[in-house]
Amino acid sequence: MLHDNLILILILLLGVTLLVMVGQKLKISYPIFLVLAGLIIGFIPGIPHVKIDPDIVFLLFLPPLLYEAAWFTSWKDFWEYKGGIFLMAVGLVIITSMAVAYASVAFIPGFTLALGFLLGGIISPPDAVAAAAVLKGLKIPKTVSALLEGESLVNDASSLIVFKFALVAVTAGTFVLHDAAIDFVSVAGCGILVGLAIGGIFYAIHRWLPTTENIDTVLTLITPYFMYIVAEHFEGSGVMAVVSGGLLLSSQSHIILTSSSRIKTVSVWSALIFLLNGVVFILIGLALPDIVAGLGPDYPIGRAIGYGVGISVLALVVRFIWLFSTARITKIFNKKSRVRYQDMTWHSSLVIVYAGMRGVVSLAAALSIPVMISDQIPFPLRNLILFITFVVIFVTLVVQGLTLPFFIKWLNIPAPKHKLSEQEQTSQIKLKLIDLSLDKLKADYQYQCTHNELMVNLKAELQHSLIEKKDTLKAFKAGQIDQVDLKAYHEIVLALIQVQRDELHHLKSNKNYDDDIIRKEEWRLDLEELSITSSE
Missing domain, CATH: 1.20.1530.20 (Na+/H+ antiporter like fold)
Incomplete structure (x- = not known):
């Protein structure tokens, strides 16, 4: 039974x-x-x-x-x-x-x-x-x-x-x-x-x-x-x-x-x-x-x-x-x-x-x-x-x-005029998080940011991201980015992710790279793809 x-x-x-x-x-x-x-x-x-x-x-x-x-x-x-x-x-x-x-x-x-x-x-x-x-x-x-x-x-x-x-x-x-x-x-x-x-x-x-x-x-x-x-x-x-x-x-x-x-x-x-x-x-x-x-x-x-x-x-x-x-x-x-x-x-x-x-x-x-x-x-x-x-x-x-x-x-429901678009909200939130991270580095890790090469690179990446997010927000506010541009951007990013994923698959046969490391990179790509597809 x-x-x-x-x-x-x-x-x-x-x-x-x-x-x-x-x-x-x-x-x-x-x-x-x-x-x-x-x-x-x-x-x-x-x-x-x-x-x-x-x-x-x-x-x-x-x-x-x-x-x-x-x-x-x-x-x-x-x-x-x-x-x-x-x-x-x-x-x-x-x-x-x-x-x-x-x-x-x-x-x-x-x-x-x-x-x-x-x-x-x-x-x-x-x-x-x-x-x-x-x-x-x-x-x-x-x-x-x-x-x-x-x-x-x-x-x-x-x-x-x-x-x-x-x-x-x-x-x-x-x-x-x-x-x-x-x-x-x-x-x-x-x-x-x-x-x-x-x-x-x-x-x-x-x-x-x-x-x-x-x-x-x-x-x-x-x-x-x-x-x-x-x-x-x-x-x-x-x-x-x-x-x-x-x-x-x-x-x-x-x-x-x-x-x-x-x-x-x-x-x-x-x-x-x-x-x-x-x-x-x-x-x-x-x-x-x-x-x-x-x-x-x-x-x-x-x-x-x-x-x-x-x-x-x-x-x-x-x-x-x-x-x-x-x-x-x-x-x-x-x-x-x-x-x-x-x-x-x-x-x-x-x-x-x-x-x-x-x-x-x-x-x-x-x-x-x-x-x-x-x-x-x-x-x-x-x-x-x-x-x-x-x-x-x-x-x-x-x-x-x-x-x-x-x-x-x-x-044909009209879009609410008093609210930011999903993309603008995302950019603003990321901007706040990057700002907060840079403030934290300046307040608590000033020495490491000048003597540790990894920390120097991290700070530079955050500063570059900060400028990038500010430019993106300006473009949204000026109406320079529309839904067509955004869709094309997402399609290209997804294509790049697929190229990287294919390469990771080929690297699995290379004895110089551990499978655990490759899986972590695949997981990172999965999360990156999910962040795009979940907003569509």
Whole structure:
């Protein structure tokens, strides 16, 4: 049995990897392509149907996905836009849940208000991974990406809390809004406290115990699971625990991790998150045959699709109204917000509205609905809720996801005038660092800089770099460097790196040079290439 399961897992991982490559060749974002591929594969005769255990999704997949998102979220941006983030991640989730609840009662036969809130909690959180994958490489204002990233960190927690309260209401038959609101705050607060406490413990381990880069990497892998499990044990929000703890440790990463630990950790996490996301998105597609089979004769598939499309449109409309109304009110009554969100034009707001794609959390929540309330009573409309959830995921992820790049291009979002370009920011930062280094040499190493030939050369290199960066900044400000020049420069530098890399490969056969030295030079070239390709 173990042998068979291992083979299935390996086939799944290989399949995901190959499908992602095909998606890249077709220039389709991999979450969208994997869902479509899973959907097609799931209906092939003879292919075994996949049953997804929601506990596995929540416990195995969710903690690392959230932790990685929190780790790479800018704390500065999160704090800068905290008002907008919480209006979207908490306020919008509640409003969307309410709208879906009352619309479901009005238009879907058999739906109660509790079932409506249950469905609302399921489909209210947009998926961060899908939006990030679709938006990758597209030119959007920093405010847009900061709001979407911040929203995705918090909205999973708020939507799952709404979902859990609605689930209790369905099974117990009672729902008190006042009690639910108090519980909402206590569950979220407990999760945050647990996350910060566990984060503090791991901070101490990284900071004061004799760790290595391998130990640091392993510790980062187990940290989110401790946060999630402990918070859930104390009836807090595991999601909020992972997010708050992840933000805490990320903000202190320059203190608790060495440079080698940071490099290795990022490499390991990048591969892990790629695999987890790939598996989850293809499982979404593979799950549909079972969901369709469970729909039953009471709700014809055409009518059920109509319900799902209607809920998708409703969620989009609510997102549009909420975002534009809260943005308008905030700018009117808060002078600081007018400055903070000055690059948030109506174009940018529409991108945020349209980027609300659903995914992993929505499907996992729907699948976690119990089949039976008790030994005698089946859970009402469970299969219909599952099907509607899948339709919402399909419409928002596939339809909106495929059209989002064209939508952004059509909007022609104006570049923010009050911010420096990425290249100017890089040049300014490097200029400050070189200046600081020269000051340090002058203050503490004056003698060495005149008597040590290596130090003399180092100082000369820094002074030359200083002049070079100043000239580059002047050229940017004078408009002498445009995107065409920059692209040509990057292409030439990459060509030079490739020439050097080829030469290093030839030097491996030369007995005068150790492989360890050659690998270090290859690593230097890799980092240099990464600094260019990551900014494109």
